[in-house]
Amino acid sequence: MGFVIDARLVVRRGDFTLDLALTAAPGEVVALLGPNGAGKTTALRALAGLTPLSEGHIRVDGEPWHDRPAERRPVGVVFQDYLLFPHLSALENVAFGPRCHGVRRREARRLAAEWLDRVGLADQAARKPRTLSGGQAQRVALARALAVGPRLLLLDEPLSALDAHTRPAVRARLRRHLADFDGAAVLVTHDPLDAMALADRLVVIENGGVVQEGTPAHVARHPRTDYVARLVGLNLYRGTAHGHSVTLAGDAVTFNAAESLDGEVFLAFPPSAVALFRTRPDGSPRNLWHATVAGLEPHADQIRVHLEDPVHAAADVTPAALAELRLAEGDRVWAAVKAAETHAYPA
Amino acid sequence: MGFVIDARLVVRRGDFTLDLALTAAPGEVVALLGPNGAGKTTALRALAGLTPLSEGHIRVDGEPWHDRPAERRPVGVVFQDYLLFPHLSALENVAFGPRCHGVRRREARRLAAEWLDRVGLADQAARKPRTLSGGQAQRVALARALAVGPRLLLLDEPLSALDAHTRPAVRARLRRHLADFDGAAVLVTHDPLDAMALADRLVVIENGGVVQEGTPAHVARHPRTDYVARLVGLNLYRGTAHGHSVTLAGDAVTFNAAESLDGEVFLAFPPSAVALFRTRPDGSPRNLWHATVAGLEPHADQIRVHLEDPVHAAADVTPAALAELRLAEGDRVWAAVKAAETHAYPA
Amino acid sequence: GIASGDERITLKVLAASSLTEAFEELGTAYGAAEKNTTVRFEFAGSQELAMDVDEREPADVLATADRATMDTVAGKVTGRRAFAYNTLTIAVAPGNPKHVQGLASLADRRLRVVLGGPIVPVGRYAAQVLARAAVTVRPRSEESDARTVLTRVRTGEADAGIVYVTDMRSAGISASSVPIPAQQNVTATYFAAAVRSGAHDPAAKAFVAWLGSPTAKAILRKYGFPTP
Amino acid sequence: MNRRAPWVLVLPALLGLAFLVLPLAGLLLRAPWSTLGTRLARPEILDALRLSLISATLATLLCLLMGVPLAWVLGRVDFPGRRLVRALVTVPLVLPPVVGGVALLLALGRNGLAGRWLDRWFGVTLPFTTAGVVLAEAFVALPFLVISVEGAVRAADLRYEDAAATLGASRWTTFRRVTLPLIAPGVGAGAVLCWARALGEFGATITFAGNFPGRTQTMPLAVYLALENDPQAAIVLSLVLLAVSVVVLAGLRGRWVS
Amino acid sequence: MNRRAPWVLVLPALLGLAFLVLPLAGLLLRAPWSTLGTRLARPEILDALRLSLISATLATLLCLLMGVPLAWVLGRVDFPGRRLVRALVTVPLVLPPVVGGVALLLALGRNGLAGRWLDRWFGVTLPFTTAGVVLAEAFVALPFLVISVEGAVRAADLRYEDAAATLGASRWTTFRRVTLPLIAPGVGAGAVLCWARALGEFGATITFAGNFPGRTQTMPLAVYLALENDPQAAIVLSLVLLAVSVVVLAGLRGRWVS
Ligand SMILES: Nc1ncnc2c1ncn2[C@@H]1O[C@H](COP(=O)(O)OP(=O)(O)OP(=O)(O)O)[C@@H](O)[C@H]1O
Numbered sequence A, B: 001m002g003f004v005i006d007a008r009l010v011v012r013r014g015d016f017t018l019d020l021a022l023t024a025a026p027g028e029v030v031a032l033l034g035p036n037g038a039g040k041t042t043a044l045r046a047l048a049g050l051t052p053l054s055e056g057h058i059r060v061d062g063e064p065w066h067d068r069p070a071e072r073r074p075v076g077v078v079f080q081d082y083l084l085f086p087h088l089s090a091l092e093n094v095a096f097g098p099r100c101h102g103v104r105r106r107e108a109r110r111l112a113a114e115w116l117d118r119v120g121l122a123d124q125a126a127r128k129p130r131t132l133s134g135g136q137a138q139r140v141a142l143a144r145a146l147a148v149g150p151r152l153l154l155l156d157e158p159l160s161a162l163d164a165h166t167r168p169a170v171r172a173r174l175r176r177h178l179a180d181f182d183g184a185a186v187l188v189t190h191d192p193l194d195a196m197a198l199a200d201r202l203v204v205i206e207n208g209g210v211v212q213e214g215t216p217a218h219v220a221r222h223p224r225t226d227y228v229a230r231l232v233g234l235n236l237y238r239g240t241a242h243g244h245s246v247t248l249a250g251d252a253v254t255f256n257a258a259e260s261l262d263g264e265v266f267l268a269f270p271p272s273a274v275a276l277f278r279t280r281p282d283g284s285p286r287n288l289w290h291a292t293v294a295g296l297e298p299h300a301d302q303i304r305v306h307l308e309d310p311v312h313a314a315a316d317v318t319p320a321a322l323a324e325l326r327l328a329e330g331d332r333v334w335a336a337v338k339a340a341e342t343h344a345y346p347a
Numbered sequence C: 001g002i003a004s005g006d007e008r009i010t011l012k013v014l015a016a017s018s019l020t021e022a023f024e025e026l027g028t029a030y031g032a033a034e035k036n037t038t039v040r041f042e043f044a045g046s047q048e049l050a051m052d053v054d055e056r057e058p059a060d061v062l063a064t065a066d067r068a069t070m071d072t073v074a075g076k077v078t079g080r081r082a083f084a085y086n087t088l089t090i091a092v093a094p095g096n097p098k099h100v101q102g103l104a105s106l107a108d109r110r111l112r113v114v115l116g117g118p119i120v121p122v123g124r125y126a127a128q129v130l131a132r133a134a135v136t137v138r139p140r141s142e143e144s145d146a147r148t149v150l151t152r153v154r155t156g157e158a159d160a161g162i163v164y165v166t167d168m169r170s171a172g173i174s175a176s177s178v179p180i181p182a183q184q185n186v187t188a189t190y191f192a193a194a195v196r197s198g199a200h201d202p203a204a205k206a207f208v209a210w211l212g213s214p215t216a217k218a219i220l221r222k223y224g225f226p227t228p
Numbered sequence D, E: 001m002n003r004r005a006p007w008v009l010v011l012p013a014l015l016g017l018a019f020l021v022l023p024l025a026g027l028l029l030r031a032p033w034s035t036l037g038t039r040l041a042r043p044e045i046l047d048a049l050r051l052s053l054i055s056a057t058l059a060t061l062l063c064l065l066m067g068v069p070l071a072w073v074l075g076r077v078d079f080p081g082r083r084l085v086r087a088l089v090t091v092p093l094v095l096p097p098v099v100g101g102v103a104l105l106l107a108l109g110r111n112g113l114a115g116r117w118l119d120r121w122f123g124v125t126l127p128f129t130t131a132g133v134v135l136a137e138a139f140v141a142l143p144f145l146v147i148s149v150e151g152a153v154r155a156a157d158l159r160y161e162d163a164a165a166t167l168g169a170s171r172w173t174t175f176r177r178v179t180l181p182l183i184a185p186g187v188g189a190g191a192v193l194c195w196a197r198a199l200g201e202f203g204a205t206i207t208f209a210g211n212f213p214g215r216t217q218t219m220p221l222a223v224y225l226a227l228e229n230d231p232q233a234a235i236v237l238s239l240v241l242l243a244v245s246v247v248v249l250a251g252l253r254g255r256w257v258s
């Protein structure tokens, strides 16, 4: 099975250079993750033909795309704030693409109505974008992008304009639509949750280049940069392994990991695996260190305790446990992690 | 100890009527929560004097405020998108308030510099708002609001413009500043996390009126409306209790609760308390029902499973458990909740 | 008639604005006499007319308020002839409330006097008249034509102005005039000529010639123009 | 807004309004109301009014056809010399209209730069024709449209054009179906200004197109001529022009500007 | 923008540009370059130019003082009759300038509505003075400023004014320190238009203020008079006016509009 898309995108913009190899199979959803200014939008615009390539190529279904103008690439784009044409109704927005591809007015409207129906907005067809809620607007944008029958669907932070409230429902719907789509989809997002929920593969870029790539589960379990670790909510360290024992850079602490490795490794464990004690515990955890409480903050229904000195770490405890420990910023505590929960992998 | 603020806010706007009694003690942070269009912003604007009251009163430190124009109320407002004056530097923004209160230019600038220092932005004083990051802008807005020495601080979704990344740090900082503030603060937010982290008391409004009020912990544990329940991530039902047994409205299911009550009650349990089984389990959970999987979605590092038929419920399971269960939408599963984790309270 | 065939001819006549009323009647009279010819006028300052001859759609006849203007287009016209004269007078508010006695009164600094500009005919003539009377006037404004000078007086913005005698007709009761004695006065000569590049050369020449006829003279005199 | 307007602002605003309205009041008060009926009944007035409305409307259409694309190019396309072109576009604003008329004569007159060839090849001469009136008005009014529309083009969100492109719209389709509707308010406002300016045009028209009743004599020309012979009639004509334009402007501007 | 400009737009844009530039080219080509030096050396030209620049600038200041508050009131304050006032403000746009001059005479002339009292009480008569020139120019140019600034006022985010109020700013302080800086680009653009219009003003000036070298003869008047006598000189004068204004406009507009 060939790739729908096989591209190498090089875009130079003053100091910034994007250099990214990207492939996607039919039906695959690739999420592009990365911090602000990493080049995610630039990559998407290059794929769509809105930003010219400085170098590289784009092949979709084997055809070269890189020298075609945007309007001649069968691509569907869902923009960050949707960019629904404000003077057209939802139906006319969706019919716009087919009309541009030479479909007759009646037929285009029929097609648009069908697409609106498919995204569950058949009864909103006549409304102007400004009167739609965020979730509805997003669905119209999706219908508009899909109505031209694209081979490649590009989504730039399709959920970021929604409030926390409507996001889950819209995300679930979007997932269903992506599952029905047989081309390739590239999704830009800031939100690990969106990436995990929607993508088959993650491509993490920082500073214009790929730093990590893999399935969501793999990336979540094996972060390779601080950015990814913070994204997936893991504590991440770099160190040198000798069998199960991993000495962190700077010799600050030595951990015992589940895996046995040798050489440079990453070591990761979730904040929920960290137990805190006022006094030095006597017990099974092999990894134990004395730390300072740098901050406290609610996190889901837990409290996240930030530790520092000698290493930064986050620990999640229940409010009840916190009340018992009577922790405050500046306090010294003992932190412990079971070896079974620390996870080492080659750097 | 008297209240800093004691108000009854009635604002009529076409169909919509806000009618809200609000008090706050010195040093207290009151969070105003509610769905879109509930009237949160309207309440804040009424307190600030930007929207006139249709009826009611506002007393701050015993003085009537309701007939004063906005510029004569010692109030500090942090607006949703900060509204830093784009043509003034950070320092000039903060100095604006003191200047308006008759402080000499030099003195105002000194005061502003002090405030910027206090929010950790001493070195950004000369920058224009548009060049500040979201978190920095928010801190300048806070400094600007506090620099006039307000008795009442109003914050309209002070964190909603920040991305998920910078939010926790800014939230933690804001909490410290609020703790230092000796007037009363009213905080509008959509986000339960912000409310829990920052507020001493929650006031939940829907449709212009208060539907629930109390400490964050209490509200989180005893939601009284669907909105609050969804907000704090609980499954909430209304039913009739006879001792420990609670029959849900519609006779759909009967639950066993930890509490023994009689009459109309709410029944709540967290999604994490719900266990799922492919086949009918033989075990201790007293509450067991057969349900249909309506949807799946990642939630923190768990998967949230939405159940329906006969009742809506959310269940959180680990990805590993999910893989074992091989659940997909439409599947039938058994759901169980231990009586010890279901919580009943009078409606 | 001179016009050949039975096709109607429309003569375009560019005329100095001081001729407005007189020429409109002349046009009607000529049209009655020469059935095949309609005369259309365009009135403007003489200099503007001269320029029109250069740049615009062909006109047939040019009638100016002085010789100098006609000289500037000498190469483009033919059959020039003087057909009317005019003299100057002092226009004042109705009833002469400021008691203007003659040219000498205009030297009074308290009197608001308006003249034609030094480059328009009425202004040049006024300058000659004042020079002959050895009177120095500091005008408040130098207007672009005689009618505007008169309008200033009629609206009361100016107390006095030097205009053509013929202009006073149109002012009716809204202005009075103080005559300038003949020995101080000058005579303006009106010239007409056919435009060489015009489309209706014979008809144009005929019209110019007709301006010397008794009928035309009678009409011109009726409007206050002495004729040769 | 529940805050009342401060007097330091309302006072000069009232002064400004008075400054604009007082002269109009002067016109209204001095109008010869008793003889208005008979003066208005003269057919030349109707001719001049009709010609004014027709030529101003045609000039506005001409300006729209040339000005909207010009404004779009100025606002969107980055070409060398853009600043100079932008300054050139405002020139007819500064040029006294009479000079504008002379310039038009030099360019499109019978012996003008281009006019010579128009005459020789097509037998077209523009001065003394209604087409000449339209051109003179368009020349003077075009900058208003261009400036207005350019502002709208610059303010419009470029990204909608990107969105249209990804949907397969050609540049022309994008302009027609996306850009133009987005800048419609600016185009409307510009067209109104343009029309108003064209309606009041005097200097360039009389210089370039001359003054011929029914063909090139628009209302302002009629007013000017009447002013010399019969100021009362001039006031009546001015009032007619004003009434017509206020009605049109109040109608259009209320709809378009808001 | 990596998409090239479509020809259907570039062509009419070029046509529009040609339409604006051709007449200017005519002026440039017909200018008596050989005698330019001696013609420019005449002191009246310098006088007229100086008077033009001074009076246009003063008129612009006057317009700013009255027009910005007026625009603010029109854009912000909801009062009955706002639509009518808005239409009234555009009237001087439609009014042929000569009629504007007549209207000014009727209002502020020696026998005018208000002018009579100015004369009687203060001994001030405006016609035939430089002040009269400034007023005539301001009357004609004010609508440009008001329309421009009103657009900016409406577009400005009201909420900044709210923010200022909560910081204790009075309405006047808010206007001065928040609103005015926010609408500065609009005010700048409006002032430039206003200045350009004032600089080119002819009809109202000659009708209201008359024509006297050094006192009320601005460049456009000098051009007009020269036109009758010495068209070559008129072209030279026009070119001087144009050059000065293009320099000023290119300088200011580039800065303010962008
Ligand atoms: N129009 C532009 N001109 C010059 N540089 C630009 C332009 N747009 C973006 N950049 C630069 O390109 C880099 C990548 O920007 P891009 O918008 O692709 O980032 P991103 O990953 O989408 O970030 P975000 O998460 O903020 O959307 C940044 O360093 C930015 O400064």
Ligand SMILES: Nc1ncnc2c1ncn2[C@@H]1O[C@H](COP(=O)(O)OP(=O)(O)OP(=O)(O)O)[C@@H](O)[C@H]1O
Binding pocket: B013, B014, B016, B034, B035, B036, B037, B038, B039, B040, B041, B042, B043
């Ligand atoms: N300017 C206005 N005119 C008329 N009604 C308004 C206006 N502003 C708000 N409303 C109405 O008042 C109600 C409350 O609005 P408000 O902005 O206070 O809600 P909110 O709780 O802040 O909502 P959100 O979470 O969306 O910010 C809504 O029903 C809204 O439609």
Ligand SMILES: [Mg+2]
Binding pocket: A040, A041, A042
């Ligand atoms: Mg981006």
Ligand SMILES: [Mg+2]
Binding pocket: B040, B041, B042
């Ligand atoms: Mg709100």
